[in-house]
Amino acid sequence: MSKHINLKVDGKPFDLDLADPTTPLLYLLRDELGLNNPHFGCGLSQCGACTVLVNGTPMRSCVLPATAANDTKITTLAGLGSPEHPHPVQQALIDEQAFFCGYCMNGWVMTAVALVRDKPRATDAEIRQAFSGLKCRCGSHMSIIRAVKRLMEAA
Amino acid sequence: MFAFNQLMLSRRRALCAGGALFVSFATTSCSSSETTTAISTGSATKPALTPPELDSWIAVKRDNSVIGYFGKVDVGLGIQVAIAQIIADELDVDFNQVSVVMGDTALTVNQGGASGSTGLERGGVSVRNAAAQARAELLAMASAKLGVSVENLAVQHGIVSVSGDPAKAVSYGDLIGGRYFDYELTWNHKIGNELLVQGTAPLKKHADYQVVGKSIPRADIANKLFGNEVFNTDVRVPGMLHGRMVRPPVAGATVVKVHPESVQHLPDVQLVVHNNLVGVVAPKEWTAVKAAKLLKIDWSAPTPAFPSQADIYKAIQAAKPAGKGGPKPTGDVKATMATAANTIEATYFWPFQSHASMGPACTIVDVQADHATIWTGDQKPHYVRDGVAKLLGMPAAKVHAIWLRGPGSYGRNDGGDSAMDAAVLSKAVGKPVRLQYMRVDATAWDPKGPASVHQAAAGIDAKGNVVAYHYRSIGFSRENIASHPDDPAQSLAGQFMGMPVSSKQLFDVPGETYDFGVHQLDWEVVPTLLDRASPLRTSHLRDPIGPQINFASECFVDEMALATNTDPVAFRLKYLNDKRGTMVIEAAAKAANWQPQVGHPGQPQGALLKGRGMAFARRKETRVAVIVDVEVDRHTGRVWPRHWFVAHDCGLIVNPDTLRRVIEGNIVHATSRALFEEVAFNQHMVTSVDWLSYPILDIKDAPESIDITLINHKDELPLGAGEPSSRPVASAIANAVFNATGIRFRQAPLTKARVKAAFI
Numbered sequence: 082m083s084k085h086i087n088l089k090v091d092g093k094p095f096d097l098d099l100a101d102p103t104t105p106l107l108y109l110l111r112d113e114l115g116l117n118n119p120h121f122g123c124g125l126s127q128c129g130a131c132t133v134l135v136n137g138t139p140m141r142s143c144v145l146p147a148t149a150a151n152d153t154k155i156t157t158l159a160g161l162g163s164p165e166h167p168h169p170v171q172q173a174l175i176d177e178q179a180f181f182c183g184y185c186m187n188g189w190v191m192t193a194v195a196l197v198r199d200k201p202r203a204t205d206a207e208i209r210q211a212f213s214g215l216k217c218r219c220g221s222h223m224s225i226i227r228a229v230k231r232l233m234e235a236a
Numbered sequence: 237m238f239a240f241n242q243l244m245l246s247r248r249r250a251l252c253a254g255g256a257l258f259v260s261f262a263t264t265s266c267s268s269s270e271t272t273t274a275i276s277t278g279s280a281t282k283p284a285l286t287p288p289e290l291d292s293w294i295a296v297k298r299d300n301s302v303i304g305y306f307g308k309v310d311v312g313l314g315i316q317v318a319i320a321q322i323i324a325d326e327l328d329v330d331f332n333q334v335s336v337v338m339g340d341t342a343l344t345v346n347q348g349g350a351s352g353s354t355g356l357e358r359g360g361v362s363v364r365n366a367a368a369q370a371r372a373e374l375l376a377m378a379s380a381k382l383g384v385s386v387e388n389l390a391v392q393h394g395i396v397s398v399s400g401d402p403a404k405a406v407s408y409g410d411l412i413g414g415r416y417f418d419y420e421l422t423w424n425h426k427i428g429n430e431l432l433v434q435g436t437a438p439l440k441k442h443a444d445y446q447v448v449g450k451s452i453p454r455a456d457i458a459n460k461l462f463g464n465e466v467f468n469t470d471v472r473v474p475g476m477l478h479g480r481m482v483r484p485p486v487a488g489a490t491v492v493k494v495h496p497e498s499v500q501h502l503p504d505v506q507l508v509v510h511n512n513l514v515g516v517v518a519p520k521e522w523t524a525v526k527a528a529k530l531l532k533i534d535w536s537a538p539t540p541a542f543p544s545q546a547d548i549y550k551a552i553q554a555a556k557p558a559g560k561g562g563p564k565p566t567g568d569v570k571a572t573m574a575t576a577a578n579t580i581e582a583t584y585f586w587p588f589q590s591h592a593s594m595g596p597a598c599t600i601v602d603v604q605a606d607h608a609t610i611w612t613g614d615q616k617p618h619y620v621r622d623g624v625a626k627l628l629g630m631p632a633a634k635v636h637a638i639w640l641r642g643p644g645s646y647g648r649n650d651g652g653d654s655a656m657d658a659a660v661l662s663k664a665v666g667k668p669v670r671l672q673y674m675r676v677d678a679t680a681w682d683p684k685g686p687a688s689v690h691q692a693a694a695g696i697d698a699k700g701n702v703v704a705y706h707y708r709s710i711g712f713s714r715e716n717i718a719s720h721p722d723d724p725a726q727s728l729a730g731q732f733m734g735m736p737v738s739s740k741q742l743f744d745v746p747g748e749t750y751d752f753g754v755h756q757l758d759w760e761v762v763p764t765l766l767d768r769a770s771p772l773r774t775s776h777l778r779d780p781i782g783p784q785i786n787f788a789s790e791c792f793v794d795e796m797a798l799a800t801n802t803d804p805v806a807f808r809l810k811y812l813n814d815k816r817g818t819m820v821i822e823a824a825a826k827a828a829n830w831q832p833q834v835g836h837p838g839q840p841q842g843a844l845l846k847g848r849g850m851a852f853a854r855r856k857e858t859r860v861a862v863i864v865d866v867e868v869d870r871h872t873g874r875v876w877p878r879h880w881f882v883a884h885d886c887g888l889i890v891n892p893d894t895l896r897r898v899i900e901g902n903i904v905h906a907t908s909r910a911l912f913e914e915v916a917f918n919q920h921m922v923t924s925v926d927w928l929s930y931p932i933l934d935i936k937d938a939p940e941s942i943d944i945t946l947i948n949h950k951d952e953l954p955l956g957a958g959e960p961s962s963r964p965v966a967s968a969i970a971n972a973v974f975n976a977t978g979i980r981f982r983q984a985p986l987t988k989a990r991v992k993a994a995f996i
Contacts, residue, residue: 220904
């Protein structure tokens with residue numbers, strides 16, 4: 082049974098019939114819509130590489146059924162900001178030259194966006210708590226923390 | 237306007253007169269009529285891609301931009317920027333004029349990919365030589381065009397002008413833009429890391445560098461943050477299908493029967509079965525994922541391949557060695573030990589570890605009748621090309637590997653295997669196939685860093701001097717499968733299809749040069765546990781076998797310091813026969829304000845114990861000293877390396893800020909390996925299959941600070957930095973934990989459970 086899905090991704094509306102309603106959101110975004118963000122990391126909600134904002138909340142798209150994203154607004158890295166108008170989190174991470182391979186980036190960036198919005202003066206412990214569970218294999222943690230603290234100090 | 241004979245001339249010019257020509261056109265070996273009238277304009281067609289061709293390294297476009305062709309790749313450590321900096325300086329162009337193409341086998345020669353921290357140390361040398369030669373060629377052209385000798389020319393921003401008369405000028409782009417140098421460099425006839433090309437042009441003095449030494453940011457970071465980077469996983473080819481592999485549930489199992497009916501309800505699924513290689517292919521990625529999960533296969537029930545995990549170190553020590561090696565002993569260490577006033581010995585243990593890259597490997601392969609194309613994120617794309625060519629029975633020239641950035645790989649991860657598997661699938665279904673592994677494939681089935689046992693012993697004389705030293709590594713080979721993915725027999729695809737397995741038996745000994753009197757350093761390799769496609773086959777993992785060797789040797793250095801009642805820093809300085817090593821140890825000690833630690837710390841009381849430890853490492857010519865302050869929670873067993881002080885000498889520093897980040901990444905990655913990472917397995921199978929069963933460092937355990945002292949040797953060549961600072965991390969942590977707790981941990985990783993158990 083195909084399922085009708087209607088959603089906005091990075092401001093663009095999409096309207097489609099999903100042949101397999103068990104398809105997770107990640108595969109809808111990548112395979113059906115042809116988008117490059119986010120990434121498949123584990124398919125188990127353990128790493129965060131697939132994170133997108135669903136109505137502003139960071140969600141792991143690898144386990145979220147696409148049908149659950151019906152009538153939502155999805156934001157990926159490409160929808161956060163642009164080189165001309167970067168999101169402050171993007172700018173802070175560029176300024177800190179954070180990340181190595183960057184494959185894990187979606188989880189950290191989307192979590193940082195929510196953190197900076199919800200808790201603009203978070204402490205070191207609160208920053209670490211917010212990011213806890215996300216994986217980065219290259220060891221980018223120090224520069225990510227520095228970038229977020231930069232934003233906290235600016236707030 | 238360019239006569240044909242003039243176009244032809246550049247090659248002859250190069251061949252007959254070498255580099256002297258750019259200084260003086262009047263040479264005896266070439267006819268003066270040609271050399272004096274020639275305005276060298278380069279060739280209209282690009283010479284074939286071979287290492288000695290200058291055009292294989294550098295191109296100048298009409299708009300005066302420069303392209304560098306680099307046969308290594310940037311796996312996220314920023315070498316692309318460093319290479320562009322070197323080219324900019326040697327060519328006298330601005331950094332922004334330079335772009336660097338990496339890893340494409342149709343555009344770059346095989347410089348070995350990302351390998352052994354040789355990016356700048358070896359790869360950068362050829363690039364630098366080529367850029368310097370290109371500058372000399374361009375100046376010769378400018379000299380002819382402007383009618384002024386080369387000595388009277390100056391270059392800025394890629395514009396050559398007459399000294400004292402800047403109105404007389406010509407840009408590189410106007411001299412050769414869009415054409416080719418057609419110049420032959422000298423090549424040492426090696427490929428890979430060892431490849432070296434040289435010109436005859438003098439290299440720029442380091443003191444004159446303007447761009448090298450600057451902290452120019454990486455462009456790829458912003459590109460990734462805005463979602464604009466096309467990773468290897470993002471490649472989509474017309475007609476492309478999606479593949480997934482199906483692995484046996486236990487190591488060594490073979491296919492008895494495949495039940496296609498189990499996935500018949502899924503649309504357009506194709507099965508690919510070659511002996512014990514099983515894959516599924518479908519138009520939709522999610523369908524392929526489901527099909528791989530649902531496909532029913534009857535597998536054989538082989539006898540257990542592995543010892544139980546608890547017995548692995550006993551098994552290593554009991555095994556008959558399959559290979560041995562090590563440098564020649566300096567004397568009779570046994571005899572010296574026997575007459576020593578005091579002897580100490582200790583044994584250390586290091587587990588199998590997984591690359592566990594953030595993204596399971598992904599390769600897209602399009603096999604056509606007479607050629608193939610590969611889109612890969614593997615760190616050695618040229619060797620991937622070679623391996624797939626062999627698998628398909630095609631000449632390497634008919635296989636094109638295109639490299640794109642992928643998840644960090646840290647050595648021979650699952651990338652090479654995925655390329656071979658994808659090639660098998662694509663050939664079988666006659667369509668381009670994008671194969672992305674699942675998490676279990678990346679964690680349970682990647683080639684592992686080898687488990688090992690390390691024995692160290694020292695003889696100490698009556699005055700408290702170390703007079704004898706014996707160090708032995710016993711472990712699985714660092715190359716049970718080759719570090720290059722250039723041979724299908726060394727891949728899962730080849731081995732599942734029945735290709736015979738052959739292994740190199742290699743391990744190593746410490747690289748630090750302490751003068752411990754009579755010493756013997758040796759290693760033994762034990763046979764692989766399963767002589768066919770094995771989830772515990774071993775190969776290169778970041779700083780291959782470095783952390784485990786150093787964990788034992790540098791912890792034992794602290795044990796010797798304790799036995800001789802000497803401070804660990806003073807002990808190292810006393811015995812280290814290495815001036816640059818001494819410099820980094822002193823720099824780290826100064827940065828950390830190291831206070832002497834003499835004698836046993838006792839058994840400190842309290843819930844939270846604090847301590848400080850140090851370790852030193854030499855990896856080839858790079859030296860690193862680290863000091864770490866740890867906290868140990870007696871009740872939970874948690875070890876938190878909270879503050880690090882790193883002193884780092886990698887010769888000439890090309891990009892200081894990027895180097896600092898690379899060192900930070902090494903410290904954090906290696907901390908993860910030291911405290912958390914241990915591949916779990918039972919007698920049948922690896923049971924580390926995801927991030928829960930293969931835990932890595934969480935941000936809560938990331939350090940609070942990493943203080944870095946960079947020692948810049950401006951007159952030296954750049955040395956490796958991608959791995960060396962990983963090496964002393966586990967040993968420094970264990971030394972600090974000893975200082976905090978009075979307990980010597982000799983088994984890595986120092987997990988909470990292991991540390992907690994030691995307190996009871």
